[in-house]
Amino acid sequence: MTSHTHIPTQMIRAIRSARTQCEERGVIQRECAAIRAQFRQADNGGRSHNLAKLLYVHMLGYPAHFGQMECVRMIASPRYSEKRVGYLGAMMLLDEKQDASLLITNSIKNDLAHSNQYVQSLALCTLACMGSAEMCRDLAPEIDRLLRASNSYIKKKAALCAVHIVRKVHELGELFAPAARSLLSEKNHGVLHGAVVLIIELCERNPETLERFRKTVPDLVQIMKGLVLSGYSPEHDVAGISDPFLQVRILRLLRILGRNNEGASDAMNDLLAQVATNTDSTKTVGNAVLYETVLTVLDIKSESGLRVLAVNILGRFLLNNDRNIRYIAMTSLQKIVGTDHNAVQRHRGTIVDCLKDQDASVKRRALELSLALVSASNIRSMMKELLLFLSSCPPELRAHAASGIFNAAERYAPSQRWHIDTMLHVLITVNTDRATRPAALSHMGFSPSRLTSGCPSAQSLVQVACWCIGEYGDLLLRGDCQETEPVQVTEDDALDALETVLQSHMSSPATRGFALTATMKLSTRITDNVDRIRSIVSIYGSCIDVELQQRAVEYNALFKKYDHMRYAMKKSTCPLYLISPPPPQSVQLHMKAPSGDSLPARGTAKVTQMVVLNNPNKVGLTHTHTHTQKGEHYLNPTNHLPMSRCYHNRL
Amino acid sequence: MIKAILIFNNHGKPRLSKFYEHYSEDTEQQIIRETFHLVSKRDENVCNFLEGGMLIGGSDYRLIYRHYATLYFVFCVDSSESELGILDLIQVFVETLDKCFENVCELDLIFHVDKVHNILAEMVMGGMVLETNMNEIITQVDSQNKMEKSEQSP
Numbered sequence: 156m157t158s159h160t161h162i163p164t165q166m167i168r169a170i171r172s173a174r175t176q177c178e179e180r181g182v183i184q185r186e187c188a189a190i191r192a193q194f195r196q197a198d199n200g201g202r203s204h205n206l207a208k209l210l211y212v213h214m215l216g217y218p219a220h221f222g223q224m225e226c227v228r229m230i231a232s233p234r235y236s237e238k239r240v241g242y243l244g245a246m247m248l249l250d251e252k253q254d255a256s257l258l259i260t261n262s263i264k265n266d267l268a269h270s271n272q273y274v275q276s277l278a279l280c281t282l283a284c285m286g287s288a289e290m291c292r293d294l295a296p297e298i299d300r301l302l303r304a305s306n307s308y309i310k311k312k313a314a315l316c317a318v319h320i321v322r323k324v325h326e327l328g329e330l331f332a333p334a335a336r337s338l339l340s341e342k343n344h345g346v347l348h349g350a351v352v353l354i355i356e357l358c359e360r361n362p363e364t365l366e367r368f369r370k371t372v373p374d375l376v377q378i379m380k381g382l383v384l385s386g387y388s389p390e391h392d393v394a395g396i397s398d399p400f401l402q403v404r405i406l407r408l409l410r411i412l413g414r415n416n417e418g419a420s421d422a423m424n425d426l427l428a429q430v431a432t433n434t435d436s437t438k439t440v441g442n443a444v445l446y447e448t449v450l451t452v453l454d455i456k457s458e459s460g461l462r463v464l465a466v467n468i469l470g471r472f473l474l475n476n477d478r479n480i481r482y483i484a485m486t487s488l489q490k491i492v493g494t495d496h497n498a499v500q501r502h503r504g505t506i507v508d509c510l511k512d513q514d515a516s517v518k519r520r521a522l523e524l525s526l527a528l529v530s531a532s533n534i535r536s537m538m539k540e541l542l543l544f545l546s547s548c549p550p551e552l553r554a555h556a557a558s559g560i561f562n563a564a565e566r567y568a569p570s571q572r573w574h575i576d577t578m579l580h581v582l583i584t585v586n587t588d589r590a591t592r593p594a595a596l597s598h599m600g601f602s603p604s605r606l607t608s609g610c611p612s613a614q615s616l617v618q619v620a621c622w623c624i625g626e627y628g629d630l631l632l633r634g635d636c637q638e639t640e641p642v643q644v645t646e647d648d649a650l651d652a653l654e655t656v657l658q659s660h661m662s663s664p665a666t667r668g669f670a671l672t673a674t675m676k677l678s679t680r681i682t683d684n685v686d687r688i689r690s691i692v693s694i695y696g697s698c699i700d701v702e703l704q705q706r707a708v709e710y711n712a713l714f715k716k717y718d719h720m721r722y723a724m725k726k727s728t729c730p731l732y733l734i735s736p737p738p739p740q741s742v743q744l745h746m747k748a749p750s751g752d753s754l755p756a757r758g759t760a761k762v763t764q765m766v767v768l769n770n771p772n773k774v775g776l777t778h779t780h781t782h783t784q785k786g787e788h789y790l791n792p793t794n795h796l797p798m799s800r801c802y803h804n805r806l
Numbered sequence: 807m808i809k810a811i812l813i814f815n816n817h818g819k820p821r822l823s824k825f826y827e828h829y830s831e832d833t834e835q836q837i838i839r840e841t842f843h844l845v846s847k848r849d850e851n852v853c854n855f856l857e858g859g860m861l862i863g864g865s866d867y868r869l870i871y872r873h874y875a876t877l878y879f880v881f882c883v884d885s886s887e888s889e890l891g892i893l894d895l896i897q898v899f900v901e902t903l904d905k906c907f908e909n910v911c912e913l914d915l916i917f918h919v920d921k922v923h924n925i926l927a928e929m930v931m932g933g934m935v936l937e938t939n940m941n942e943i944i945t946q947v948d949s950q951n952k953m954e955k956s957e958q959s960p
Contacts, residue, residue: 164917171916207920214820214919216835236954243923250828273950283932284826308946312931319932345937352934355886391939393894400938403891443890482853483889514852 166208170215183217194225202229203240210244223248223255230262235274238266242277251287260290267297275301276312283316291320295327302334307343314338314349318356328357332364339374344391344398347378351404358411369412369419376426379405383430399440406430406447413455420456427452431464436471442480446472446487453491463498466491470502478514485509485520492527503528507537510544519552526559534567538577545584557581582619617656618669624649625673646681650674654691664700671695671703675710689714807933808892809867810837810882811926813915818842821877821915822922826933845871845878855889872896876912887935895938899929902940906947924950 166186173179186208193205206225213219226248229241249256259281266278279301282294298320301313314335321328335357338350358365382397382405391398409427413420430448435441445468452465472484488506492499499506506528509521522544529537538560545556560581568574656662656670671692678688692714695707813822820838829837844856848871856869870892871880879896883889900910902925907914915922928943930936937943 167917211919213831214823216820216831216838218831220831234957235950236957239924239950239954240920243920252828271953273953280927280931283934285828311936315931315934315936318934344939345942348938349936390941398938399894400891400935403888404935407886407888439890440894443888443894446890447888478851479853479855479890479893482855516853516856 163204163208167211180217183212183215187212187217187219187221191221194222202232203234203237206240206244210240210247213247219248223253227255227258227262230259230266235271238274238277242281245281246284250285251290256285256287256290260293263290264294264297267294267301272306272309275305275309279309279312279316283312283319286316286319286323288323291323291327295320295324295330299330299334302331302338307341307346310338310341311343311345311349314346314353318353321353321356321360325360328360328364332357332367336368336371339371339378344401348401348404351401351408355404355408355411358408365412369416372409372412372419372422375405375409375412376423379409379426379430383433393440394438395435396438396440396444399444402430402444403447406444406451410451410454413451413457415456417456423451423455424458424461427457428461428464431461431468436468439477442472442475442477446480446483449487453487453495462495466495466498466502470505473502473505473509478512478517481509481512481517482514482520485517485524489520489524489527492524496528499524500528500530503533503537507540510540510548515549515552518549522548522552522556522559526563529563529567531567531569534563534569535573538564542577542580542584545581617662617666621653621656621666621669621673624653625669625676646677646684649677649681650684650687650691653677657691657695664702667700667703668706671706671710675713678714807886808881808883808930808935809933810880811930812838812841812878812880812882813922814838814842814878814880815876815912816846816878818846821912822919822926824923824926824930826930841869841880841882842878844869845873845880854893870896872900874900877915895929895935898938898940899926902929902943905940905944 169182169186170179173182190205190209190212193201202225206222206229209219209222209225213222222244226241226244229237230245232238232241245256245259249259263278263282266274267282269275269278279298282290282298286294295317298313298316301309302317305313317331317335321331331353335350335353338346338353341347341350354368354371358368379402382391382402385397387395388397391401393399396402409423413423427448431445431452434444434448436445449465449468452461457465466488469484469488472480473488475481475484485506488499488502503525506521506524509517510525512518512521525537525541525544529541541556541560541563545553545560548556561578564574564577568577653670653674657667657674662670674688674691678685681688689711692707692710695703696711698704698707807826809825809827811822811824811826812820814820818839823834823838825834825837848856850873854871856871857865857867866884867882868884868889869880869882870889871878872893873879879900881892881896883892903910903914903922906921906925907918925943925947928937928946937946
């Protein structure tokens with residue numbers, strides 16, 4: 156095929172030689188003006204060239220609507236070359252909403268009955284591309300006629316044209332069903348393919364039609380058998396597989412017919428097993444057929460043995476060099492992990508290996524699958540892999556991975572110590588990632604906004620640690636531990652740790668606040684060192700940081716005047732679980748003046764509940780729980796006096 | 807169903823744009839730009855499927871593409887098409903172009919875009935796969951071209 160100058164090369168050359176967008180626009184404007192002038196002239200030999208030029212201009216994105224009427228004229232021309240460009244132009248420039256498209260209906264009608272099959276084909280193609288509902292209704296009988304009595308070339312095009320008609324006018328499906336049925340006995344693969352596409356469309360539109368076409372399952376099975384088991388057929392062979400495209404299409408139809416239907420599923424069971432085992436998977440085309448087979452098996456009511464075979468094929472796909480194959484296998488496994496959990500579990504090793512895949516989309520899917528496969532029996536080994544993944548995973552997956560790990564840890568933790576270790580491991584790993592930290596820490600009940608106030612990386616961990624020491628100091632000191640190597644912590648050790656934090660240059664004021672509060676909490680949990688705590692606390696009564704100072708003063712007050720309250724307020728009856736999803740709460744200490752006014756401590760949180768502790772003294776101590784909502788801006792931390800079972804959260 | 811078939815070069819210049827659903831001219835250009843943007847960002851060692859952009863359709867649509875030298879071949883399809891099947895189809899398309907143009911290159915597509923449309927019309931019709939046998943496609947295209955030629959000779 157040599158280069159005909161259907162599109163005059165001069166114009167294209169001129170456009171391409173333009174060096175700037177502006178220059179190009181100028182060239183195009185000039186050319187369009189010339190084309191317009193040509194259109195207005197009487198019939199000349201170069202008409203098709205002009206329209207072709209216009210279509211090129213249109214592709215580049217410039218307006219070309221003035222060519223619409225020219226398309227209509229060209230379509231009506233007796234010359235094939237002009238019809239061809241005319242129809243092409245119609246498909247590009249016209250749509251059913253325009254009046255011009257109605258004008259070509261007659262031309263199409265005439266051309267459908269043309270003696271030349273290529274003219275017929277042009278009409279069919281255009282109708283299938285842009286036929287309006289009226290045009291479709293008008294011409295449907297003609298299409299049906301072509302489906303039954305014409306050559307293979309026209310039949311296959313008529314079949315697809317019928318699909319378009321049915322999409323536009325659903326009721327016409329009934330009209331084409333009989334013809335579609337009889338097309339299944341054709342030998343020509345193009346026609347068969349078109350027939351199957353048409354039947355799929357009819358079945359998806361109408362459940363009754365679907366019922367009727369179930370009867371064709373044996374025929375379809377026969378056709379498939381012919382394709383799969385027949386010898387080498389040079390006409391249809393693609394890399395050793397006979398017409399893989401047709402096979403895939405038939406498998407799709409079988410899937411639709413076998414869905415939710417035992418009888419149909421049984422009838423295709425053997426065939427599917429045959430295809431699955433006989434198809435050569437070393438070539439891409441073979442994999443397309445295998446994949447479609449797997450999807451069909453998993454979607455119909457297939458035997459369990461067949462399902463296992465299908466899942467195994469997916470497992471093999473995961474080891475394939477071709478990343479596309481790995482990706483689709485992963486996608487499919489994800490869809491069935493709920494229903495065929497055990498079968499998928501068998502491939503857990505391969506899936507976990509895919510966490511190291513180069514392709515980010517494969518990694519993402521491997522992560523989701525891995526999380527779905529975590530169970531009580533494999534939690535320890537899975538967590539190792541997941542934590543390894545977390546340390547090197549792409550940033551966009553980190554938050555998802557961290558929360559997934561937390562959820563898994565929460566559900567299947569074999570022991571408390573393991574749980575806490577895992578949590579801390581995750582926190583340390585994601586600590587450098589500001590985006591993930593909030594997600595990670597919210598699981599532990601800490602607020603994001605607190606941490607985005609500029610704490611350098613270690614601070615949040617320290618805060619968590621302080622809080623834990625304070626809240627669960629009694630457990631810590633008791634050394635009550637289910638692990639194999641219990642660590643013995645003395646009261647002095649705990650206080651030393653807290654004091655170090657308090658005195659460290661690197662501790663932010665917020666961290667110091669935590670440490671101070673924790674120290675205070677310990678005063679109710681320890682027996683020997685209360686005085687030490689009192690002295691620590693009173694030192695901070697004159698601290699330069701006003702926040703700490705206020706805290707310290709209030710705590711001191713607790714020690715002095717309200718000593719009997721201290722225990723009531725701080726006695727913790729918290730459960731052994733460190734983590735459970737907390738409703739975010741914050742606690743505020745309010746001083747209720749004798750006048751009855753409530754004086755909140757600095758930095759008010761929204762008050763939703765007031766719990767007044769009765770006490771014989773004149774000044775009432777009000778303790779409030781607040782439920783703060785997500786997204787509320789961070790407030791200055793003030794006093795944190797724990798009530799039983801509450802968490803230190805501020806949002 | 808195939809919603810659109812796009813060919814553009816490494817700079818996003820369209821070399822073929824076929825839409826099987828109607829969009830306004832502006833939207834078509836936007837879709838081309840958006841698709842180029844999505845596809846050109848892709849690394850060489852990731853898979854050839856990605857979610858479609860906002861304009862070309864909802865969650866059911868994906869872009870399946872192949873990158874050959876200076877050209878991207880992108881098919882926007884819905885879930886009724888097999889992804890691997892479409893990849894194979896792109897391969898058939900390119901091989902057919904290669905046969906028809908004798909070692910096809912970008913310039914061939916530029917100067918003979920109508921021919922490319924004619925070839926494509928023998929493979930995909932109304933958004934559906936019509937013919938996948940390369941020899942069959944070429945036979946038909948050759949016959950049609952012969953017809954045109956015979957009209958031209960006076």
